[in-house]
Amino acid sequence: MEIALFGNPNTGKTSLFNSLTGSYEYIGNWSGVTVEKKIGAFKQKAARLIDLPGIYSLNPLSKDEGVVTQFVLHESYDKILNIIDASQIERNLHLTLQLLELGKPIVIGVNMVDVASKRGIEVHTEKLEKILGIPVTSVIARSGKGCDVLAEMVTASSNVGSNKSLINYGKEIEETILHISQLVEEKTKISSRWLTLQLLEGNEYVKKYLNDLVGEEKINLIIEKVEQNIFQVSAKTVETFIYQTRREVITSIAEKVIVKRKDTHPPFSEKMDALVTNKWLGIPIFLSLMYVMFMLTFDWLGFPLSDLLDGFITGPLTNLIEGLLGLVGASKFIHAIVLDGIVAGVGGVLVFVPQIFILFFFISLLEDSGYMARVALVMDRMMELVGLNGKAFIPMMIGFGCNVPGVMAARTIETPKERLLTILLTPLMSCSARLPVYALFVGAFFVEHKAFIVLSLYVIGIIVALVVAKVFSKTLLNGETSLFVIELPPYRLPQFQTLWRSTWDKGKGFIRKAGTFIFAGSVLIWLLSYAGPAGVNVNMDDSFLAMIGGLFAPLFTPIGFGSWQAGASLLTGFLAKEAIISTMNIIYFVPDESSLQGLLATSYSPLAAYSFMLFILLYIPCLATVATIRKETASRKWTIISIVYAFVVAYVLCLLVYQVGKLLGFS
Amino acid sequence: MLANILLGSIIFGYAGFSFYKHIQKSRQGKCAACAVKNACKGEAVCTSQVTDNK
Numbered sequence: 277m278e279i280a281l282f283g284n285p286n287t288g289k290t291s292l293f294n295s296l297t298g299s300y301e302y303i304g305n306w307s308g309v310t311v312e313k314k315i316g317a318f319k320q321k322a323a324r325l326i327d328l329p330g331i332y333s334l335n336p337l338s339k340d341e342g343v344v345t346q347f348v349l350h351e352s353y354d355k356i357l358n359i360i361d362a363s364q365i366e367r368n369l370h371l372t373l374q375l376l377e378l379g380k381p382i383v384i385g386v387n388m389v390d391v392a393s394k395r396g397i398e399v400h401t402e403k404l405e406k407i408l409g410i411p412v413t414s415v416i417a418r419s420g421k422g423c424d425v426l427a428e429m430v431t432a433s434s435n436v437g438s439n440k441s442l443i444n445y446g447k448e449i450e451e452t453i454l455h456i457s458q459l460v461e462e463k464t465k466i467s468s469r470w471l472t473l474q475l476l477e478g479n480e481y482v483k484k485y486l487n488d489l490v491g492e493e494k495i496n497l498i499i500e501k502v503e504q505n506i507f508q509v510s511a512k513t514v515e516t517f518i519y520q521t522r523r524e525v526i527t528s529i530a531e532k533v534i535v536k537r538k539d540t541h542p543p544f545s546e547k548m549d550a551l552v553t554n555k556w557l558g559i560p561i562f563l564s565l566m567y568v569m570f571m572l573t574f575d576w577l578g579f580p581l582s583d584l585l586d587g588f589i590t591g592p593l594t595n596l597i598e599g600l601l602g603l604v605g606a607s608k609f610i611h612a613i614v615l616d617g618i619v620a621g622v623g624g625v626l627v628f629v630p631q632i633f634i635l636f637f638f639i640s641l642l643e644d645s646g647y648m649a650r651v652a653l654v655m656d657r658m659m660e661l662v663g664l665n666g667k668a669f670i671p672m673m674i675g676f677g678c679n680v681p682g683v684m685a686a687r688t689i690e691t692p693k694e695r696l697l698t699i700l701l702t703p704l705m706s707c708s709a710r711l712p713v714y715a716l717f718v719g720a721f722f723v724e725h726k727a728f729i730v731l732s733l734y735v736i737g738i739i740v741a742l743v744v745a746k747v748f749s750k751t752l753l754n755g756e757t758s759l760f761v762i763e764l765p766p767y768r769l770p771q772f773q774t775l776w777r778s779t780w781d782k783g784k785g786f787i788r789k790a791g792t793f794i795f796a797g798s799v800l801i802w803l804l805s806y807a808g809p810a811g812v813n814v815n816m817d818d819s820f821l822a823m824i825g826g827l828f829a830p831l832f833t834p835i836g837f838g839s840w841q842a843g844a845s846l847l848t849g850f851l852a853k854e855a856i857i858s859t860m861n862i863i864y865f866v867p868d869e870s871s872l873q874g875l876l877a878t879s880y881s882p883l884a885a886y887s888f889m890l891f892i893l894l895y896i897p898c899l900a901t902v903a904t905i906r907k908e909t910a911s912r913k914w915t916i917i918s919i920v921y922a923f924v925v926a927y928v929l930c931l932l933v934y935q936v937g938k939l940l941g942f943s
Numbered sequence: 944m945l946a947n948i949l950l951g952s953i954i955f956g957y958a959g960f961s962f963y964k965h966i967q968k969s970r971q972g973k974c975a976a977c978a979v980k981n982a983c984k985g986e987a988v989c990t991s992q993v994t995d996n997k
Contacts, residue, residue, distance in 0.1 A: 604946040613954060789965075796962035799954060851965070900969040 277323040278352065279430055282344070282375055283359035284368050285330030286765050288387045292359055292417035293327040296427050323431050326353065332367070334374045334470075335479040338690040345474075345481040348378065349466065356382040357430050362392035362399045362414070363766075365534055369526045374474075376408065376442065379467040383430040384412040385422075391766050396537040404533045408442070418771070443525050445518060448505040449476065452498060459490050476502055476514045545766050549650065558654035565647075566734065569638040570727035573631050573711075574718060579726075581630035582715070582869070589623040590868040613802055616865050621798025624861030625790045625854050627869055628712040633783045635708065639676060640778035644770035648673060649762060656760050662742050663749030665760035668698040672741065675705035676734075677782045679901040682707075683908055693753050699908055700748065700918050701741040703897035706734050708786060709853035713892050716857060720873035721882040729886070733893050740894060740925060752917075789852060797848060797855045801862050816863065835891065835930040836884030849892065851899050856892065883942045887934040894926035 283289045297316030314327040328344045336342040347353075358375055360368035365386075375382055386399050405412040411429050415422035444450065449472070456475075457468035464471070474482040476499065486495050499514075506514050552561050572578065597619060601611055642648050651673065656666030667689055675682025682702040689695040706714075714733060718726040804821040808814035816822060817840075825844030832838045832846075841863045848855040864875045880888065896919055897905065906915040 604950070606950060607947045610947055610950050610954075614950075618954070792961040793965035796958040796960075796965065799958035800962065851969075898969075899966070903969055 277354045277431065278326060279318075279323055279355045279357050280326045280328060280347070280353040281357045281359065282328060282371065283330055284332055284361065284364070284371060287330065287359050287361040287364075287368065288417040289327055289330060289359050292385065292387065292415065292423065292426075293325060295417055295420045295423045297325055318427060318431065325357070331371065333370060335474060335477045336481065338688055342481060345479065349481060349485050354381070355430060355433070356380050357385065357426075358382055359385045359387050359415075359417070362386050362389045363395055363397055365399060366526055366530045369529060370522060372408075373442065373522050373525065374470070376410075377467060377470040377473055379469065381433060382410045383426070383433050384408070384410060385417075385426045386412060386414045387417050388766075389414045390416050391768075395543055398535045398537070400533045400535070404529070407529055407532065418768075418774075443521060445473070445521055446509070448502055448509065449473070449514075449518070452476070452502050455498065456486070456490075459494070460486070463489050473518060475499065477518055478515055543766075545646075545764070548767055549764065552647065552650050553653050555657075558650075559658075562651050562654060563731070563735070565642070567727055567731050569635065569642075570730045570734075572638065573635045574715060574726040574730060578631035578634050578715075579719070581634075582627050585630060586627045586869045589619070589627060593623075594619055612806070613799065617798050617802030617862060618795060620861040620865055621801065621858035622790050622794050624858050624869075624872075625712060625794050626787075628715055628857070629783070629787060631715055632708050632711055632786050633779060635711065636677065636782040637775065637779045640775050640782070641770055644768070644774060644778065646765045646767045649764055652762055653764065656762075658742060659745075660760075662746040663753075664694055664697060664745055666762060667760050668694060668701070671698050671702050672705050672738075675702040675707060677708055678785065679703045679705065679707045679897060680904045683901060683904045686908065693749070696909060696914065697745055697748055697753055699905055700914070700921070701745055703901050703905075703918065703922060704737050704741040704744070704894060706737045706893050707853065708782070709898070710892055712854060712857045714889055716860070716869070716873065717876070717880075717885045717889050719869070720876045721880070721885040729889075733889055736890065736929075737893055740929070744921065744925065786854070789854060793852055794854055794858050797851065798858050798862060801844075801848060801855075801859050805862060821863070832891075834934070835927065836887040836934040837880060837891075839879060841879070842888065846891070846895065849898070850896055853892070853898050881943045883934060883937045886937075887930045890933060891926050891930045894922055894929065896922055896926075 281289055281293060293314070293316060296318060316325050316327070317323075318325055326347075328347060329341065331341045331344050333341075334345055334348065336345050356375055356378070358372055360372060372382075372384065384404070386401055386404070389399060392399065399414065401412045401414050411433055413422060413426050413429055415426050417423065445453075453469050453472045456472045460468055460471065471482055471486060475486055475495070483495065503514050506512065506517050510517055512520070552558060554561075594615065597614060598611075601614060606614075642651075648670075652666040652669045654666075655669040659665050659668055668686075670688070671682045671685035673682075674685045679702055682705060683699050686695050686698040686702065689698055714730050718729050722729045801821065804824070805816050805819045806812060806814070808819040808823070810818060821844050822840045824847065825840030825842070828843035828847065829838045829840050832842055841860070844863065845856045845859040848859045860876075861872060864872055864879075866872045866875055876885070896902075902915060902919060905918050906912070909915060
């Protein structure tokens with residue numbers, strides 16, 4: 277049995293999905309976390325649950341909402357589980373009424389009854405059940421309360437949909453429904469009532485579907501006729517007419533099932549929002565929180581932990597491996613490849629795991645507490661100046677973890693122009709793979725101001741994104757802009773388990789990559805540094821790696837790091853940004869992180885080090901991001917533009933920073 | 944000698960495999976890792992993640 281999970285954005289569908297199926301999907305306290313459908317098996321039941329992106333209506337506005345309409349039209353499922361937010365019953369019922377029109381068996385879960393109760397809203401589920409004629413129960417998906425009852429209800433409920441006719445749309449529309457049902461009879465299993473109403477509401481997907489079934493001309497004629505009739509009767513468009521008819525029914529339902537208490541104080545959320553989304557304080561508060569986050573990641577907590585791990589890898593672990601290699605009688609070559617190549621390359625990246633996890637933990641904390649949605653609102657004012665809006669900041673924030681899901685999250689944006697712009701900007705966000713480079717360099721050059729320097733890089737990433745957006749929206753990209761409406765989720769105290777899952781989800785890729793690609797890259801880089809035109813075991817300056825890196829070195833001299841070592845690391849950085857660190861570890865083979873930092877101090881000046889970090893932040897999206905951009909934009913032209921503009925911006929900015937810095941006397 | 948050959952082939956074999964896999968996966972974007980890519984009905988209805996309860 278296949279059960280499809282429908283609901284408005286941010287009503288806790290993914291929480292419910294995890295709770296019902298026991299799986300660990302990523303949950304975020306903002307709209308649009310699920311951009312594709314996910315499938316999970318029910319605990320102990322022979323049923324599968326399909327989690328769909330959150331939508332306000334089955335008539336889609338954006339690409340991710342289209343996923344749901346396509347699903348309804350083309351995939352098979354047996355029942356519908358509709359989750360609605362107890363605090364927002366009226367708005368949520370719009371979707372519910374459309375789902376009821378599908379004629380499939382439906383069970384409703386009224387979620388977050390606890391939050392609603394705190395706001396003074398009580399929902400009478402029994403009354404709602406009676407009115408709608410389908411099973412309704414209340415749940416708290418986050419804590420799992422009521423989920424067992426809901427699971428039982430949805431798997432055991434009858435296989436017949438509600439036959440209660442809730443809305444009468446008037447003679448014109450009801451007759452059209454009958455007419456279309458005769459036309460599509462035996463051609464489709466989808467309810468003709470639903471198909472007709474969606475068609476009349478202007479659902480493009482449904483129109484195409486019906487065109488294919490009945491013929492475009494017939495369909496256009498039907499629409500035209502209804503439009504004329506409705507206009508004569510009510511002086512409204514069909515879309516408005518249907519919407520208003522539904523709204524009247526919803527208002528009368530809401531009056532019967534919702535009880536509002538008047539004795540509640542203004543909720544904590546409102547007081548907090550007045551502060552954190554304040555016109556003047558919003559951005560300083562956001563920056564301060566970021567600063568504290570970086571202090572914890574780089575200074576207070578992260579560095580000592582990374583040092584400990586470094587001590588373990590370069591001490592006991594290396595000794596153990598050395599001992600084992602001696603025991604099996606490994607040759608000098610094997611010794612070198614394992615210790616100078618793999619341990620240096622992979623170990624050099626793994627050392628930063630604690631810092632990456634601390635950063636992810638705090639990003640998850642900010643997301644889950646509900647604060648990140650406020651940041652999008654705060655950023656909205658700034659984003660509007662550059663032809664975007666706050667919604668575009670959400671993919672960008674996801675990009676702080678990894679650019680690939682960030683680019684994918686741009687699907688939630690409605691207008692094609694804004695979607696493309698967001699896709700192009702997201703790679704400018706400093707992803708976690710760039711973090712080890714910062715960690716290494718701030719440790720070597722900016723010991724006193726680690727967090728501040730890293731914060732400056734993140735902020736530069738955002739500022740460059742805003743400037744580039746302005747330039748693009750003025751030149752290459754013109755088009756309509758959309759309105760920004762964000763639902764501010766209630767603040768909540770994150771649960772440790774959810775936080776840990778979310779942190780682990782974001783961080784596990786880093787560890788997995790260290791064991792796979794970084795391993796392979798380390799072996800390759802080491803080989804290239806071991807062999808040269810003169811043979812093997814050459815001086816590293818005469819190796820193939822030095823030759824390849826040397827090709828690019830002159831290009832980078834004006835921006836402060838014209839060495840073959842920098843050239844070679846930047847080249848590997850295209851494949852995966854972490855590889856920059858493993859390449860450096862192999863090139864400057866030294867026993868531990870602090871000696872590498874010492875050695876770096878002889879090759880870079882602090883100014884050149886800053887320029888290098890800035891270059892890494894901006895210079896090119898990694899291979900996986902480029903591939904995702906290609907897929908999401910479906911355009912070779914825009915993929916190439918995304919690479920070229922990033923490189924040009926990085927180069928020009930670094931040139932400015934380095935040359936002006938030198939003039940000002942920094943070295 | 945045997946240990947050297949064995950270790951060498953494990954290291955290079957695994958490295959080659961991982962390298963190839965990473966490049967393939969990166970180039971194809973998300974779909975390469977997809978468990979149901981063969982049953983895929985197109986991008987708009989991407990069923991990219993199948994998570995079964997174990």
